[in-house]
Structures are given as C-alpha cells and as structure tokens.
Amino acid sequence: MADDGATTVALPELPLLAVLPGTGGLTRLVDKRRVRRDRADVFCTLEEGIKGRRAVEWGLVDEVVPRSKLDEVAKQRAAELAARTDRPAAARGIVLPPLARTIEGDRIDYSHVTCEIARERGVAEITVGAPDSPPPADARGVHELGAAFWPLGLARELDDLILHLRTNEDEIGVWVIRTVGSAETVEACDRLLVDHAADWLMREVRLYLKRVFKRLDVSSRSIFALIEPGSCFTGTLLELALAADRSYMLDGAREGDTKAPATVRLTGMNFGACPMVNGLTRLESRFLGEPGRVDDLKGRIGQDMEAAAAGDAGLVTLTPDDIDWDDEVRIAIEERVAFSPDALTGMEASLRFGGPETLESKIFARLSAWQNWIFQRPNAVGPKGALRLYGTGERGEFDRRRV
Amino acid sequence: MADDGATTVALPELPLLAVLPGTGGLTRLVDKRRVRRDRADVFCTLEEGIKGRRAVEWGLVDEVVPRSKLDEVAKQRAAELAARTDRPAAARGIVLPPLARTIEGDRIDYSHVTCEIARERGVAEITVGAPDSPPPADARGVHELGAAFWPLGLARELDDLILHLRTNEDEIGVWVIRTVGSAETVEACDRLLVDHAADWLMREVRLYLKRVFKRLDVSSRSIFALIEPGSCFTGTLLELALAADRSYMLDGAREGDTKAPATVRLTGMNFGACPMVNGLTRLESRFLGEPGRVDDLKGRIGQDMEAAAAGDAGLVTLTPDDIDWDDEVRIAIEERVAFSPDALTGMEASLRFGGPETLESKIFARLSAWQNWIFQRPNAVGPKGALRLYGTGERGEFDRRRV
Numbered sequence: 001m002a003d004d005g006a007t008t009v010a011l012p013e014l015p016l017l018a019v020l021p022g023t024g025g026l027t028r029l030v031d032k033r034r035v036r037r038d039r040a041d042v043f044c045t046l047e048e049g050i051k052g053r054r055a056v057e058w059g060l061v062d063e064v065v066p067r068s069k070l071d072e073v074a075k076q077r078a079a080e081l082a083a084r085t086d087r088p089a090a091a092r093g094i095v096l097p098p099l100a101r102t103i104e105g106d107r108i109d110y111s112h113v114t115c116e117i118a119r120e121r122g123v124a125e126i127t128v129g130a131p132d133s134p135p136p137a138d139a140r141g142v143h144e145l146g147a148a149f150w151p152l153g154l155a156r157e158l159d160d161l162i163l164h165l166r167t168n169e170d171e172i173g174v175w176v177i178r179t180v181g182s183a184e185t186v187e188a189c190d191r192l193l194v195d196h197a198a199d200w201l202m203r204e205v206r207l208y209l210k211r212v213f214k215r216l217d218v219s220s221r222s223i224f225a226l227i228e229p230g231s232c233f234t235g236t237l238l239e240l241a242l243a244a245d246r247s248y249m250l251d252g253a254r255e256g257d258t259k260a261p262a263t264v265r266l267t268g269m270n271f272g273a274c275p276m277v278n279g280l281t282r283l284e285s286r287f288l289g290e291p292g293r294v295d296d297l298k299g300r301i302g303q304d305m306e307a308a309a310a311g312d313a314g315l316v317t318l319t320p321d322d323i324d325w326d327d328e329v330r331i332a333i334e335e336r337v338a339f340s341p342d343a344l345t346g347m348e349a350s351l352r353f354g355g356p357e358t359l360e361s362k363i364f365a366r367l368s369a370w371q372n373w374i375f376q377r378p379n380a381v382g383p384k385g386a387l388r389l390y391g392t393g394e395r396g397e398f399d400r401r402r403v
Numbered sequence: 404m405a406d407d408g409a410t411t412v413a414l415p416e417l418p419l420l421a422v423l424p425g426t427g428g429l430t431r432l433v434d435k436r437r438v439r440r441d442r443a444d445v446f447c448t449l450e451e452g453i454k455g456r457r458a459v460e461w462g463l464v465d466e467v468v469p470r471s472k473l474d475e476v477a478k479q480r481a482a483e484l485a486a487r488t489d490r491p492a493a494a495r496g497i498v499l500p501p502l503a504r505t506i507e508g509d510r511i512d513y514s515h516v517t518c519e520i521a522r523e524r525g526v527a528e529i530t531v532g533a534p535d536s537p538p539p540a541d542a543r544g545v546h547e548l549g550a551a552f553w554p555l556g557l558a559r560e561l562d563d564l565i566l567h568l569r570t571n572e573d574e575i576g577v578w579v580i581r582t583v584g585s586a587e588t589v590e591a592c593d594r595l596l597v598d599h600a601a602d603w604l605m606r607e608v609r610l611y612l613k614r615v616f617k618r619l620d621v622s623s624r625s626i627f628a629l630i631e632p633g634s635c636f637t638g639t640l641l642e643l644a645l646a647a648d649r650s651y652m653l654d655g656a657r658e659g660d661t662k663a664p665a666t667v668r669l670t671g672m673n674f675g676a677c678p679m680v681n682g683l684t685r686l687e688s689r690f691l692g693e694p695g696r697v698d699d700l701k702g703r704i705g706q707d708m709e710a711a712a713a714g715d716a717g718l719v720t721l722t723p724d725d726i727d728w729d730d731e732v733r734i735a736i737e738e739r740v741a742f743s744p745d746a747l748t749g750m751e752a753s754l755r756f757g758g759p760e761t762l763e764s765k766i767f768a769r770l771s772a773w774q775n776w777i778f779q780r781p782n783a784v785g786p787k788g789a790l791r792l793y794g795t796g797e798r799g800e801f802d803r804r805r806v
Contacts, residue, residue, distance in 0.1 A: 014750055018743030026750060030757035034692025037754045038649040038720040044750055045738065059692065122803060171803040220805045246441040289437025289462065317441040335448065340421030340782040340789060341805050347417055347429060347447055351440045354433035357760035366769050376776065379743040386743060400525060400574040402623045402744050 003052050003064035010049025018386030018396055019374050024363030031359045035059045087200045094146035094201065099160055108164065110157035112150065115165070122337040123174045124165055124221075128154070128240065130181025130232040135189045139196045151189050151236060155208040162215050173344065174222045174336050177244060183234040183265050187302065190235040194268035209236060210274045216243045217276055217352055218364045220345040222336050224248065226329065227307075227316060229259035235267030238315075239274055242282035245348055246317040248329050251307035254322050263304035264315055271298055277360040278353050287314065288355045406455050406467035413452025421789030421799055422777050427766030434762045438462045490603045497549035497604065502563055511567065513560035515553065518568070525740040526577045527568055527624075531557070531643065533584025533635045538592045542599045554592050554639060558611040565618050576747065577625045577739050580647060586637040586668050590705065593638040597671035612639060613677045619646045620679055620755055621767045623748040625739050627651065629732065630710075630719060632662035638670030641718075642677055645685035648751055649720040651732050654710035657725050666707035667718055674701055680763040681756050690717065691758045 001007055011021040011029070020026060021044070029040045039058045043050055055061045065073045102109045106117040116125040131150035136142050142149050147156075165172060193209075196202040216223065225241035227233050227249035233241050241247045241264065253261050271294075275281055287293040293314060300313070307319040320328045336344070353365040374380060379398045380387040386396030404410055414424040414432070423429060424447070432443045442461045446453055458464045468476045505512045509520040519528045534553035539545050545552050550559075568575060596612075599605040619626065628644035630636050630652035636644050644650045644667065656664050674697075678684055690696040696717060703716070710722040723731045739747070756768040777783060782801045783790040789799030 014742060014746045015738075018746045020746060020749050020753070026753035027757075030691070030754055034757070036689060036692070036717065037757060038647070038689075040754045041648045041751075042720060044754070045742065170805050173803060173805055244441070245444045286439060286441075288433070289439070314439060317445060335418075339417060339448065340780075340799065340801050341803055342777050342780040342782045343417045343421045343423060345805060346423050346777045348444075350423070350429035351433055351443045351447070354430075354437070354440060357765075362760075374745050374749045376780065377743075377745040379745045396743065398743050400576060400744055402573050402576055402748060 001051075001055060001061040001064050002067040002070050004067040005051070007067075008049030008051040009055055009060050010046065011044050012047045012049065014044055015047045016386070017390055018377075018380045018398070027359065027362045029060075031362060033059050091200055092143075094143070096147050096156070099156055101157075101160065108161065110161070112154050113157040113161055115161055117169060117172055119172070121333070122172055123176055123333060124169065124172045125176050125178070126161065127178045127180060128158070128237060130179065130183070130234070130237065131185045131189060132181075134185050135192055139192070139199045139202065142192060142196075142199075143201055149189075149205065150185075151193060151209060152205045154236070155205065155212045159208075159212045159215065162212070162219060165221070166219055172221070173341050174224065174333055175219075176333065177223065177225045177240050178228065179232045179237045179240065180230055181232040183232055183263070183304070186232060186234040186237055187265065187267050190267040190269040193236075193273065206273045209239075209269075213239050213243055213274050213282075214277055214360075214364075216240070218349075220341075220348070222344055222348065224333065224336070227262045227264060227310075229254060229257060229262050231262050233262075234265040235269040236274075238264055238266065238270055239282060241316065242270070242286060245351070246332075247315075248325075248332070249307045249310055249316040249319045250325050251319040251321045261306050263306055264310050265304050266297055266301045268301060271301075276353070277358060277364050278356055279358045279361075280355055285353075285355060290314075404454075404458060404464040404467050405470040405473050407470040408454070410470075411452030411454040412458055412463050413449065414447050415450045415452065417447050418450045419789070420793055421783045421801070430762065430765045432463075434765060436462050494603055495546075497546070499550050499559070502559055504560075504563065511564065513564070515557050516560040516564055518564055520572060520575055522575070524736070525575055526579055526736060527572065527575045528579050528581070529564065530581045530583060531561070531640060533582070533586070533637070533640065534588045534592060535584075537588050538595055542595070542602045542605065545595060545599075545602075546604055552592075552608065553588075554596060554612060555608045557639070558608065558615045562611075562615045562618065565615070565622060568624070569622055575624070576744050577627065577736055578622075579736065580626065580628045580643050581631065582635040582640045582643065583633055584635040586635055586666070586707070589635060589637040589640055590668065590670050593670040593672040596639075596676065609676045612642075612672075616642050616646055616677050616685075617680055617767075619643070621752075623751070625747055625751065627736065627739070630665045630667060630713075632657060632660060632665050634665050636665075637668040638672045639677075641667055641669065641673055642685060644719065645673070645689060648754070649735075650718075651728075651735070652710045652713055652719040652722045653728050654722040654724045664709050666709055667713050668707050669700055669704045671704060674704075679756070680761060680767050681759055682761045682764075683758060688756075688758060693717075 001009065011025050013019050013021045026044065029035045030037055035058055043058065043060065050058065050060060052064055056064055100111055106119055108115040112129045114127050118125060135150060136145055147153065165175065193202050193206050223244040225244035225247040227241060227247060229250065250262050253259065270281065270283055272281060276285055278285060283294045283297060284291070297313060305313060305315070307316070310316045311319045349365055353361050379385055379396065382388070384397035389396050404412065414428050416422050416424045429447065432438045433440055438461055446461065446463065453461065453463060455467055459467055503514055509522055511518040515532045517530050521528060538553065539548055550556065568578065596605050596609050626647040628647035628650040630644060630650060632653065653665055656662065673684065673686055675684060679688055681688060686697045686700060687694070700716060708716060708718070710719070713719045714722045752768055756764050782788055782799065787800035792799050
C-alpha cells in the first residue's frame, strides 16, 4: 500500500450501507489475515479506513511503500512469487478455444454436457457424457491433445453450465443429474490424472475439476443424481452423485430393456483429488461417522457395484426397483420443487458441509447463506434502508430491535 | 424410542413451515449424531418422520424398545449413565436461594452486579463488583459458604442479567461493562477455583462461569469494556473485557483524581477454565495469528499491567489518556448505537468466532444469525408464508427465486 498519508484500506460497508463486506470480508480479516478481533471490530466501523504504519501493525496490509516506489516494489514481489513455481521453464501452454455451446429454447448443448430445462416443473435435467474414445496412453499424448482432453473439456463445460444456471435460471431450483457412456474410458482418463501427479498440465486439470465440483457443492440448488441402466457414474463422474443432496439408483434391469443393471465404480479420483471447501473428500464428508468406510472403499477401486452393493457401501441414498422407480423419483422431485427455496438453501448448506470448517467453508458455505439475511433486512433494503438511501445524502432509519 | 409401528422421529419444519429446525437441528443431525448427509436430506423433508429399525440404522435414535418396556429401559440407561459420575457418593449439595434482584425504573440491582439502562441512548451500563472480603482459605470453607461464594453468586447474577436484557430489552443494543473493587480478593477466589480442580463444587462453579461467559459471547449485542481507575479487570473479571467487542483502557490517572491508574491482571482462570464455543480460550481466540503470545502471558499471571503494558500485550484495544477519554468513548458508543443492528449482529458473530469451529460454534454462532434469515423471509412469514398459514389448511405460496 502507498504510504502517502492519503491512501487507506477500509471495509466501510457496515457504517455506510448497513450490510456486511462481500464475499466473506470479515472472515478474511480474522481467519485469513488473522487480524485481532477487537482491531477488526474497530476497522469495520471506520468509514475512513486505516492508513500507513497502523495498517501494517494491525495486519491489514503486508507492506507500506512510498508512492514513488509502489510499482517497482509490487513488480518485484510478484516476480519473487512467480519464481517459486515448480512448472518447467520450457513448458508450453495449451490453447483453450471458445466452448462449443448452443442454446435453443430450453435446451443447452455442449460436447459432453446437455441440459434440458423443464420450466413448468422447475427442473433442469442435466446429462453428462463419458468420452467416446479412450484417452492417450501417456502424459505427452495429453499435452498434444490439449483442450480436447475429456476431463478438461468436462470441467470447462460443467463450470459454464453451473454458472449459466445460477445466474440466468434462478427459478429452476432442482438440478437432476444423469450420466451416460463407458466406465472404461472414464477410468482410463482418471488413471492418467492420478498417475501423473507431478505433470503440470494434469495438475491444472485436477485443480480445475476440484473447483468445478466445489462450485456445485456451494450452488443454492437442490441436486439429485439418477443412476439408471446405461449410466456412467465412475470416478470423476461419481463425484456428481456424491455431491448430490441425494441419489436414486435403479435396482436391477428395466422390464423389457436389454441394458444391464446400473453400476457405480470408484477410481483414484474419488480419494483426494477433489476435496470440498471443508477440506475433506466427498467420501470423507459422507462418512464422518464411520471414517473406516473410506479405507474399505479404497480397496474396491475399479469394481462395478450394482444397486444393492452400492447401497450397502453407502454410496447411494435410495435404490427403488423398476416397479417403484418412476413414481418414487417423480414424487421426490415434485415435492422438492414445492418446498420453500429459502428453507432449502439453508438446509442444503447445513447438511452438505458437516465436519470441520475452513476459511473457505466459512466464506462460501456459512456466509453465503448468512449474508443474505443482512442483505434482505429492511434496515438495509427497506424504504429507509441504508443500502437504498446510499448516495442520496439521507441516512438510513433503523429498527433498533436486536434478534 | 418405542417400537410400536406408530412412534416416529421427525424434523418436519422444512416441509410444513418453510423454516429450519430450531437450535441447530440440522447441525445436530450431521455433526452431533453424524447422520449421513443424504439420509439427513431425506429425513428433513419427510413430514411423517421415520420409525423403528430404520431410525436406528440411520443413527436418528440410539435404540428402539417395545412400548411395554420403554420406561424400564429408559430408567436403566439413565442409571447406567448416572453411575459413571466421579462425584463422591456422600457429597452434600448446596442450597441456591432466590437471587436478590430489584428492578426500579431503569435500574437493575443484584449483590455484585448493577445495570443502569440509559434508554434514550440505547445503552446498558453494567457494573460488576469484586468481592468485599477475602474468600475462605480452603475448599471446605467454600462448601460451607455455598451460594454466598462470590464466583458462584457472580455467575448466577450475570447469567440472570444477560437473559433479562436479551429477552426484555431488545432495543438496548450496546452493553458497556465496567468493574470495581479489589484485584486481590478476585485473585484469591480464582486461585481456589483453579487449585481445587478436582473438587466437585469448584468444578460446577467453573463450569457455570464458563457457560455464562459463553452466553455473553453469543449475545447479539455490542459489548464494550471500559477500564478506568478503580476498576478490577482481574482474572475471572478480565474475561469480561476479553469477551467484549472492544475495550478502552484509560492511560494514566484522571486529572484531579487520587485514584491510581487502571491496571489489568491475569490469573489462572484466563488460561483454560472458560473456553468459548469454538473450543479456545478468549486469549487463544484473540491471538489466533500469534499463538506464542498466550504462552508469554502465562508467565505474567499476577502482574498488574497499566494501559501501556496492557496495550503492548494485546489485552486491550485502545488506550486514550484523560484528555481524550470522554470524547473518544462517548463518540464510539454513539456511533455504535447509530449503526444497523442487523449488520452489527452479523459482524460481531463473524469477528468473535474466528479460528476453529465446533458443533457448538456451528449451532450458537453460525446458525443463530443464519436461521434468522430463513425466519424473516416472506416465504416463511409473509402474508402467504408457510409459517403464517400453518394450521389454516392453506399451503404457503413461495417466491421460487433462489439466492
């Protein structure tokens, strides 16, 4: 920060707007920067902010520098940080072409992902496809393939779809996720990602997948996974079922259908590459009460589990057979759509993030729901609310009752 | 639970009322009982609840018993639990007489605690007194003293006052806490509490104090501590300043006042007896970023620290001198009262509970603010809200937008 007597840092939201600093500003103060709580209290109520040496002493900024040297020092610090990378200096990046996305009416199509919005039912039906052909045999082949490597394409497309639905379809409260395709090709991709742990491109793809699944976890939508004959909930794609609020797996074959009964399959990707915001894998979060189950499941990597076995292993929620499937799934979805969206957002954020909390879970799980409260209160957004009056010169009028 | 085909357990709040189960019901499911998250999801949306063996299998109840044996088995389990106590079988309890509380107008008086409500300013001025005379020399003397033992009286009176103000004075948003009296007598009491760790009565008193300070932490009121000449922020009473959102300590003597400058003093009670809901002591929570400071402070137990030393040690927030004191304190309190109560509740709950989270912090820190959001939304309490319509036979009408 420039040490020029005028430059300050400030979180003036509370005094000026009657809301909290966005995206976990308060948690970033006390948990990320570990600013002492009473100093944080003073800081967050000072419209004018804090400058100079006190900002350093209180841990609000790392360094103050004369304004004349600010650019130079910032560049130097950035270069020092960049020099710490373990990426080979000769590594060549890959090209990310624009996503091939088409939106026609209520249908959104990508290469591996499609979404049908059943608007009258309030449901988005999402189908994710496994790769059509096996991946390259080694890491070099993946570098040559670049953006066409299926896990990378999957991450980009799912990410885009999640953001699209979150931003543009706020009345579609239930996302129903299916998968389709070959477990073998997904498992082969997963093996590349896990076995080449040190390769920089594989690492970036794993990190990208991790972020996309985390984004799913923190989306304020109900998520159901449907596991039916012909589906492919394997490894990376099984994370979708584990991220869901609940999963239904059809037990046995469908009458008159030649498709084999549905199976799920674990791969190495389910055991560490994709932690949630609470720092645990989805399996660890699922078995908080029985951590031994995760170790047992490690021994079953690569096995196909039909509904009964998957149910016993705790990997799926309910396993209706063909006779009950249609009604049970339909009613569950209809009921879900009928519940209060606010209550669902609160419930899902509570149930999804059991166990330990981290800086991230505090910001993205706890505060995302919590801050909404402050932002919806009349003291912020009512006719005399501070957020509404900001800039008019008038001050907010507050209901003084504490709750 | 009775296994009679009719008895069920249920959390029907979400489907019936569009709110969340009270006092952390969801967190108690996934964090306390460690119910698998997808099963918790199903359970929380089932109006009719779950009964019999499935309730045991899902971890919702510990045991199902035929209705004819329910009383007998419950008594047996209770007796088994009670038998585990380490309290001597011959121990005699003490009598807790009714609290001596008088309320006259805006003044509330107890033996050791007084509170003046400055209604027009929105402030409660709380003063806590040290004991007038030294405590007994040993544990047996404390048992004889019973309810008159100062730490026990303090706990009971503070507890009562906090609950009174929280319940009956919801427009009084700022609590200003002062102390008065002799550091020696407080330190002597603290020594009894710490040294006789195994005595059952001392343990109950420590646990009671712990609970009272925790209640202070989770109160949705701004808390300021004022440390002035004549005050007694020693040990147990210093916890009040450490629980405050901020503390002001007058640096030096007051002009024309013969009282010595204010000091603060640590005792053994500040280092473990009174953890917060996050599992840390208030000192550990305060120095999340510099844990070594807590060890350093342990070496300073019993020392009187004036404002400069207390400021350097990080025990107090601001240390104005006599010239600035009156204006600085007055303006800080006036500003606080002028801010949005909702935003303050959110901010304080964020800043008070940095660091680790526990079952308790999730329920009493996170959810107490969070649940308010659900309870205030039109989908629950609006004209067509589910909470308002419950019992009328009509169903709620919901705004479907997710936030």
